[in-house]
Amino acid sequence: MPVVLTVDARSGVPIYQQIVEQVKRSTALGVLQAGEQLPTVKQLALDLTINPNTVARAYRDLERDGVIETAPGRGSFVKGDGAAASTKLAARDVARRAMESAVREAKAMGLSRADVRTVTDTVLDRWFPEE
Amino acid sequence: MNITISHLTKKFAATLAVDDLSIEVPAGTIFGLLGPNGAGKTTTFKCMLGLARANHGTVRFDGKTLAPPLFEGIVYLPERSVLYDWMRVGELVEMNRRAFKRFKAERALELLKTFGIDANKRCGSLSKGMKTAVAVAAAFAREADLLVLDEPTSGLDPVNQRHVLNLMVNEAARGATVIFSSHQIGQVERAAERIAILDRGKLVLEGAVDDLKADRKIVEAIFPDEHYSLNGLSGDKRIGRIDRSGRIVRVVALDGANDLARRLEEAGGTGIRVVDLNLEDIFLYAVAPTSARADVVEGS
Amino acid sequence: MFYVEWLRARNALRILAIVLGVLFLVTAIVRLFMPTNLEGNHYIHYEMGASGTHSSTVHLRDGATQTTILDSSGDRVVIVDHGWRGKHITVSGPGVEVDRRANVHIGSVRVKTFPGTNGGEVSVNTDEPIPLAALLVGPGIVGIIIATILGGALGKENRNHLEIAWTKPVSREAMALGMFGVDVVAIVAAMLMAFVMEVAGIALFELPRIEVDATAIAVVLLAVFGVLAFYALCNAATSSLRGGGGMKAVVWLAAIFVPLLSAAALVPILIFKIVGIIFGALALLDPLAYLSTHVSDSGQVASGAVPGVFGYSVLSAPIPERALVLLVLTVLFFALSVLQWRRLEA
Numbered sequence: 001m002p003v004v005l006t007v008d009a010r011s012g013v014p015i016y017q018q019i020v021e022q023v024k025r026s027t028a029l030g031v032l033q034a035g036e037q038l039p040t041v042k043q044l045a046l047d048l049t050i051n052p053n054t055v056a057r058a059y060r061d062l063e064r065d066g067v068i069e070t071a072p073g074r075g076s077f078v079k080g081d082g083a084a085a086s087t088k089l090a091a092r093d094v095a096r097r098a099m100e101s102a103v104r105e106a107k108a109m110g111l112s113r114a115d116v117r118t119v120t121d122t123v124l125d126r127w128f129p130e131e
Numbered sequence: 132m133n134i135t136i137s138h139l140t141k142k143f144a145a146t147l148a149v150d151d152l153s154i155e156v157p158a159g160t161i162f163g164l165l166g167p168n169g170a171g172k173t174t175t176f177k178c179m180l181g182l183a184r185a186n187h188g189t190v191r192f193d194g195k196t197l198a199p200p201l202f203e204g205i206v207y208l209p210e211r212s213v214l215y216d217w218m219r220v221g222e223l224v225e226m227n228r229r230a231f232k233r234f235k236a237e238r239a240l241e242l243l244k245t246f247g248i249d250a251n252k253r254c255g256s257l258s259k260g261m262k263t264a265v266a267v268a269a270a271f272a273r274e275a276d277l278l279v280l281d282e283p284t285s286g287l288d289p290v291n292q293r294h295v296l297n298l299m300v301n302e303a304a305r306g307a308t309v310i311f312s313s314h315q316i317g318q319v320e321r322a323a324e325r326i327a328i329l330d331r332g333k334l335v336l337e338g339a340v341d342d343l344k345a346d347r348k349i350v351e352a353i354f355p356d357e358h359y360s361l362n363g364l365s366g367d368k369r370i371g372r373i374d375r376s377g378r379i380v381r382v383v384a385l386d387g388a389n390d391l392a393r394r395l396e397e398a399g400g401t402g403i404r405v406v407d408l409n410l411e412d413i414f415l416y417a418v419a420p421t422s423a424r425a426d427v428v429e430g431s
Numbered sequence: 432m433f434y435v436e437w438l439r440a441r442n443a444l445r446i447l448a449i450v451l452g453v454l455f456l457v458t459a460i461v462r463l464f465m466p467t468n469l470e471g472n473h474y475i476h477y478e479m480g481a482s483g484t485h486s487s488t489v490h491l492r493d494g495a496t497q498t499t500i501l502d503s504s505g506d507r508v509v510i511v512d513h514g515w516r517g518k519h520i521t522v523s524g525p526g527v528e529v530d531r532r533a534n535v536h537i538g539s540v541r542v543k544t545f546p547g548t549n550g551g552e553v554s555v556n557t558d559e560p561i562p563l564a565a566l567l568v569g570p571g572i573v574g575i576i577i578a579t580i581l582g583g584a585l586g587k588e589n590r591n592h593l594e595i596a597w598t599k600p601v602s603r604e605a606m607a608l609g610m611f612g613v614d615v616v617a618i619v620a621a622m623l624m625a626f627v628m629e630v631a632g633i634a635l636f637e638l639p640r641i642e643v644d645a646t647a648i649a650v651v652l653l654a655v656f657g658v659l660a661f662y663a664l665c666n667a668a669t670s671s672l673r674g675g676g677g678m679k680a681v682v683w684l685a686a687i688f689v690p691l692l693s694a695a696a697l698v699p700i701l702i703f704k705i706v707g708i709i710f711g712a713l714a715l716l717d718p719l720a721y722l723s724t725h726v727s728d729s730g731q732v733a734s735g736a737v738p739g740v741f742g743y744s745v746l747s748a749p750i751p752e753r754a755l756v757l758l759v760l761t762v763l764f765f766a767l768s769v770l771q772w773r774r775l776e777a
Binding site for chain 1: 159160161293296297300301303304317320321322323324340341342344345348401402403404405406407408409410411412
């Protein structure tokens with residue numbers, strides 16, 4: 001398991017959600033490869049000093065979203081076939097979340113729709129210059 | 132081991148130490164009991180284990196009432212040290228070995244080693260933290276079904292505190308139920324799956340930590356002037372409290388924060404923010420409403 | 432399950448073993464350096480030192496030596512020395528003034544006096560059997576000290592340890608009785624240790640002969656049950672206290688003074704009589720009162736001089752009856768201890 005998961009227990013974001021997001025982000029970034037094995041529930045619980053049921057809940061969510069699959073007795077793996085799709089799904093999820101909070105902040109500070117679009121375009125130009 | 136506490140009540144003279152407390156702790160859960168000093172946490176533990184007699188109510192362990200044989204699988208770690216000061220640490224291990232069939236003496240000695248405790252020392256010569264560590268080492272070598280731990284990290288340094296939390300996680304992974312209390316909310320927040328908050332003997336909040344965090348938010352809005360109406364919000368069960376301070380309003384949402392944010396916007400609010408609450412915030416809102424409100428208002 | 436009490440008992444017995452060992456060592460040293468002239472006949476030669484003293488020694492068939500010393504005035508001393516097995520000394524003659532017959536028995540020594548027309552006779556035997564009751568005084572005192580140390584076992588648990596004692600897979604009643612059982616065994620062992628050491632100490636000087644008669648079992652039971660009843664009383668007095676060390680001191684004082692105060696009934700003044708009767712009744716619950724025996728001239732164990740209540744005094748009852756009452760008291764105090772303890776809260 002090359003990916004080191006970390007949780008911030010003191011944050012207001014539920015711990016299981018933090019795990020779900022990190023696994024999704026790692027899959028989206030390709031840090032977690034298809035077929036790669038995730039730590040067992042107990043191992044991850046001990047590594048992070050969090051409740052095993054919380055880890056199990058995160059794994060259930062990841063399974064439901066098609067990011068991982070669990071083979072009884074063998075462990076949990078990043079889904080092989082259709083990994084790309086789930087990766088994309090995961091990536092969208094992560095991206096949408098980040099953008100949503102950014103837009104909300106922007107709006108709260110009084111930016112108009114047009115202002116936000118201008119800012120978005122600037123950012124897009126920087127990260128996708130070829131298009 | 133599944134624990135059902137129903138209508139537990141304990142009176143000391145005129146005060147109600149535990150007031151009609153009902154909690155269900157599912158098997159295999161790490162359950163955190165929080166509350167200010169004197170909230171009734173220790174009394175609850177003692178009533179659960181028959182060390183104090185409840186005036187009213189019942190406690191069931193997998194549906195059974197407490198009987199001596201159940202203590203084969205139940206561990207109680209009291210808040211303050213109850214070790215025999217004249218006893219050597221090794222003798223304490225031996226005492227446990229003789230009393231409990233499932234006790235693993237090698238495991239206890241191994242844990243003592245990780246805490247850096249010499250088994251030849253007399254318990255009375257140990258510091259407060261080391262006494263806690265001795266009791267912890269004995270408790271986690273019991274292979275218990277239920278561990279009732281009252282402040283299991285008191286007096287320990289941060290490294291050993293984390294070690295104790297990890298031991299609890301390990302027990303839960305084994306399928307044991309762990310009920311613990313702690314003054315350090317951060318520990319409960321990290322290790323507990325479910326929590327109950329007691330205040331003056333009463334249960335004020337219970338639930339899964341992650342659910343509480345997911346549901347409970349503060350929604351903040353700024354209105355153009357002080358004459359705004361929030362009539363639409365009053366009576367909504369999902370709203371914990373509304374704090375108004377000039378043009379700023381902060382609403383504690385128990386659920387549906389996004390919906391609430393939208394409604395505040397419709398009412399003419401701007402600068403809408405949805406703020407996550409960590410367990411400490413949730414705790415303070417639950418047990419000390421007035422001071423917590425002042426803190427939130429002035430700290431903005 | 433009762434390991435804690437076992438450790439307490441072991442520690443107490445360990446200290447007792449050291450104390451008894453030291454006492455035995457001191458006795459042995461005294462024996463080694465005892466002036467040898469006390470052993471032989473030199474002392475008597477010295478006492479009768481005047482001129483004209485004759486002494487002759489013959490060896491008897493049983494291995495003893497018989498020394499006869501005669502002085503010019505006709506006084507005679509006959510010493511039959513059986514060595515380790517003891518001596519018989521007879522002093523007679525006109526110089527021996529005896530005004531009445533007497534027969535005194537203390538420990539292994541018996542002194543008899545006979546007045547005669549021409550002087551008297553005094554005989555001293557050092558090989559008399561020692562009444563068992565006399566030999567039990569030492570172990571009894573040791574037993575009561577150990578009973579005091581171990582007594583209040585439940586009270587000790589009450590001070591901060593109930594969380595441990597009451598979360599073991601055993602009922603409170605069984606826990607308490609098990610602890611008592613451990614202590615009872617330890618107390619009897621302590622008495623046995625003291626008895627063995629006492630006999631061994633005597634054996635350094637002379638062969639100990641113990642008078643075992645028909646009352647022996649009853650006497651032993653009286654001593655053991657007396658000590659155990661005192662242990663049980665210590666528990667009954669402290670089972671609902673946290674600690675109870677101070678209460679044990681009160682128990683000691685009460686156990687000593689209650690029987691003494693019951694003697695007030697002998698004073699022919701009403702108020703004294705009433706006080707005496709009250710304390711006399713209380714004394715019935717006092718294990719030590721039943722042990723206030725003394726060894727009479729005849730070597731029999733007699734009751735103490737404590738007056739009874741309403742014309743009946745169990746204190747002057749026969750030994751088996753008193754032993755039985757002490758056993759009942761032990762059981763009663765144990766029951767009281769458990770009843771108090773089980774209702775406590777940690």
